[in-house]
Amino acid sequence: MRTRALPPSLALLFLSAGLADAQLRSVEVRSPRPFGVFLGDLVEAQVDILADPGFSLQRASLPQPGPVTYWLDLRTIALDETASGAVRRVRLRLTYQAFYAALDARTLEVPGFAVTLASPSAGGVSTATVQVPGWSLGVSPLREVQPQRREDPAEYLRPDGRGERIASRPLFAGAAGLGALAIVAALATAHDRAWGPFRRRRGRPFAAALRALRRQRAPDPDQAYRGALLALHRGLDQADGRRVLAEDLGAFLDRHAAFREQAAGLRRFFEASRLAFFGGRIAEARATWPRAEAEAVLTRLAAAERRA
Amino acid sequence: MNDLGPGDRVLTDWRAAAARFEAEVAKAIVGQERAIRLVTIAVFARGHVMLEGDVGVGKTTLLRAVARALGGGYERVEGTVDMMPTDLIYHTDLGPDGRPRIDPGPVLARAEDLSVFFFNEINRARPQVHALLLRLMAERSVQAFGRTYAFPNLQVFADRNRVEREETFELPAAARDRFLMEIGLDAPRDPTVRRALVFDPRFHDTDRLVAEVAEGVLDHHRIGGIAGMIQHAVRAEPAIEAYVVALWEALVRPAEAGIRLPGLDTAALVQGGASPRGVAFLVRAARVRAWLEGRDWLGPEDVRAVFPEVMAHRVFLEPVHEMRRDEIVPALCRAVFETVPAP
Numbered sequence: 291m292r293t294r295a296l297p298p299s300l301a302l303l304f305l306s307a308g309l310a311d312a313q314l315r316s317v318e319v320r321s322p323r324p325f326g327v328f329l330g331d332l333v334e335a336q337v338d339i340l341a342d343p344g345f346s347l348q349r350a351s352l353p354q355p356g357p358v359t360y361w362l363d364l365r366t367i368a369l370d371e372t373a374s375g376a377v378r379r380v381r382l383r384l385t386y387q388a389f390y391a392a393l394d395a396r397t398l399e400v401p402g403f404a405v406t407l408a409s410p411s412a413g414g415v416s417t418a419t420v421q422v423p424g425w426s427l428g429v430s431p432l433r434e435v436q437p438q439r440r441e442d443p444a445e446y447l448r449p450d451g452r453g454e455r456i457a458s459r460p461l462f463a464g465a466a467g468l469g470a471l472a473i474v475a476a477l478a479t480a481h482d483r484a485w486g487p488f489r490r491r492r493g494r495p496f497a498a499a500l501r502a503l504r505r506q507r508a509p510d511p512d513q514a515y516r517g518a519l520l521a522l523h524r525g526l527d528q529a530d531g532r533r534v535l536a537e538d539l540g541a542f543l544d545r546h547a548a549f550r551e552q553a554a555g556l557r558r559f560f561e562a563s564r565l566a567f568f569g570g571r572i573a574e575a576r577a578t579w580p581r582a583e584a585e586a587v588l589t590r591l592a593a594a595e596r597r598a
Numbered sequence: 599m600n601d602l603g604p605g606d607r608v609l610t611d612w613r614a615a616a617a618r619f620e621a622e623v624a625k626a627i628v629g630q631e632r633a634i635r636l637v638t639i640a641v642f643a644r645g646h647v648m649l650e651g652d653v654g655v656g657k658t659t660l661l662r663a664v665a666r667a668l669g670g671g672y673e674r675v676e677g678t679v680d681m682m683p684t685d686l687i688y689h690t691d692l693g694p695d696g697r698p699r700i701d702p703g704p705v706l707a708r709a710e711d712l713s714v715f716f717f718n719e720i721n722r723a724r725p726q727v728h729a730l731l732l733r734l735m736a737e738r739s740v741q742a743f744g745r746t747y748a749f750p751n752l753q754v755f756a757d758r759n760r761v762e763r764e765e766t767f768e769l770p771a772a773a774r775d776r777f778l779m780e781i782g783l784d785a786p787r788d789p790t791v792r793r794a795l796v797f798d799p800r801f802h803d804t805d806r807l808v809a810e811v812a813e814g815v816l817d818h819h820r821i822g823g824i825a826g827m828i829q830h831a832v833r834a835e836p837a838i839e840a841y842v843v844a845l846w847e848a849l850v851r852p853a854e855a856g857i858r859l860p861g862l863d864t865a866a867l868v869q870g871g872a873s874p875r876g877v878a879f880l881v882r883a884a885r886v887r888a889w890l891e892g893r894d895w896l897g898p899e900d901v902r903a904v905f906p907e908v909m910a911h912r913v914f915l916e917p918v919h920e921m922r923r924d925e926i927v928p929a930l931c932r933a934v935f936e937t938v939p940a941p
Contacts, residue, residue: 523941532936537899567837567941569895 313407313418315340315377323448325397325428325437327388332365335400337382337422344409345418346371347380351406358401361390380407382422392429399424496591499525503585515576518584519563525588526556529595536560548598555587609831609889612824616642616890619667619815626663626807627656628794629786635890636781636907637664641816642886644825645778645879646735646754648720648911655785657757661716662808668821669814670713670751673704677723679765683730687742705740706747713751713818720756721766728773731756735776751818771871771914778879779907825886832885833895837941841898845905846877848934849913857933862919862926871914880908898940906931 318338327333339347347369355364368383382405390398402424408417428437437446481488503521508514526534526542529549534542539560543550562579566572616638623634633649637660640647649657665672675686686705693699705715717723717731731754734740739748756777758769774780786792795801848855850872853865884900891900910927919926 520941523939527939533939535899535902535940536897563941564897568835568897569893570833570835 313342313345313409313416314420315342317420317422319423319425321425321427324426325430327390327427327429328432329389329391329429331388333386333388333427335384335386335425337384339380339382339405339407339420339422341378341380341407341418341420342409343373343376343378344411345378345407346409348406348408348417351404352382353403358386361388361398362400363387363389388427388429390429392431395428395430397426397428400427493528494592494595495528496525496588496595498528500585500588500592503588511576512572515572515581516566518581519559519566522559522584522588523563525591536564546598548594549591552587552591552594555583555590559584559587606831606894609824609827613890613892615816622667622811622815623660623663625810626804627660628801629788629791630656630660630783633660633781633783636779636904639883639886639890639904640778641668641753641821642825642828642889643778643879643882644753644822645883646756646776648774648777648780649755649757649783650760650780651757651783652761652785653759655783657783658716658718659804659808660783661714661755661757662804663811664755665714665716666808666811666813667815668713668753668818669816670818671708671711672714672716673708673712674716674718675704677717677719677721677727679722679724681723681727683726686727686730687740705734706742709747710749711751712749713753715749715752715754717754717756719759721758721769723767725767725770728767728769732770732773732776735773750822774911775873775875777911778883779904780911781907828889829882829885831894832888834881834885835895838896838898838901841938841940842877842881842901844938845901845934846872848938849909849930852930852933855934855937857930857937859926859929859933866916867919867926867930869914869916871912872909873912876909876912880905883908902935905935 316339318340320336320338322334324333349369352367352369353364355366358364363386365385365387366383367385370381370383372379372381386400402422404419404421406417406419408415440446480486499521502524503518506514506517506521508517523534529546530542539553539556543553543556549556558579562575565575565578569575619641620634620638623637624631627634637647641664649661651657662672675681684703686703688700688703688706690698690700702709705712715734720728720731730740734749734752735754738750738752739746741747754777760782786795801807844855848857850868850870852859852867853863857864859867880901881896883904885896887900887903888894888896906928910931913927913930914920915923915926
């Protein structure tokens, strides 16, 4: 394929000099670059044999992969036979590997070989031997390429392989879609983790407790007093995210330094609350720590909460 | 806050005695203040105690110190696979005159004076032995030699190694329910206490260590009466009654109480347990704690202080979670207290 893509002018053309048999039309050896070969390079060659229809190559006559000369190995050989019109085309793709350690640029002769074409007919099989000519190969040391002389220096240059043009529109569309998806996912994550704009404002449990306390309108003073204590209890519970008992007050103040100034008030509140709820002495509790005190402590706690 | 009236002089004196008792036991056991406090509560609640813990953390030393400070008869048996109930009641041997004799076993040796019966490695004994122990704990009496022996002052302490599972017999739920508390004993975490335990030769000879504990700090004959007085003297207001019932409800039906535990479906977590007897034990222990704190009324802190030890072993989880109960039940108890409002 690669060779076929080359302009014919760049291919080396060897026409067989003496086509003894009329069945054989031409033998052509092409090599994409018969010069500048370094030690160990793979050298591709393509042999096109045009023959009369009916003839086909005898596979057994093909050269075997292996050493050709002391400096050249045949690595692979591939056969491709096609009939194009009234001509039978046999194409051999040969891959050589050069092992010549060149000290200067020089031309070496790649030996030719013979293959046999055969055409079965009613009277038997007629065969024709085709001599594939040798061709020369310019080997080089690592520097100083020595190509064969050309009239036009431009002929030394090979055109660049043309890459397929990539359609960018679907890629841009995909990138935009995925980008939008990423933004949605980031927003969802931020909402889940309460980052940035989704960060909820800390609740104001003491402010809510104060409102609840002021809303209470219980006719029974004992009941009103219990309600006030409960409001303060719920505020503390909400602020800490757990139930705060009297013995937890120290730990609560350690966790919430903002309320530390209210330690004395809270301590007296817990004493009063325990007396009222569990000690069965609500009257004594009301006397030592009246409802107004509860409201005052809550007001101060709500203020501390706003500052925090 | 001393809320005891002048008529409760006896209880005040006994509270001082209880403090002396704790101080004496603490001479032998360092870094286990909580365990000592719980054992003291159990003594005054007349409840049996199971100690759980690794080997060598001081379970036996603690119980020996408690028995010595408590006074009265003290007997101790080691649970083994081949132990039979009769081994506790009597043993047979040949006397010096060559004739067979039957002597009372550990349970009967001190007869009615027995105040502390210490069953070491209780889960190594067979279920037959557990059955006898069940009667001993529940009724404080045994039937032997054609008569009934009663042990009015008896308190059973048992310990159980929580690491080994081979050749052990899990206690039946009925037997576990009769223990007032299961106290987990861990090695102290405080580095100075740990250093002292390892390097101070005083802690190497447990016999001498236990001998330092004053004998008979409490008059064990009278503890039963005092325990009854405490239960009557410490008041429970309606608020605390509602609180305890709410705790009970939340423990048995955590999902309905709004308890969420990470990685667990609380609706399918607890199978049952938490018997009425267990909750009654809880209140009994909490009342003793309130009395030790110098109050004549029960507060939520008293309930919380004894809750894990009294209630944790009475909760039965669904079988899938049972293997992880050591982490699930404490988390559940914590969550219950963080959820149920008091008052």
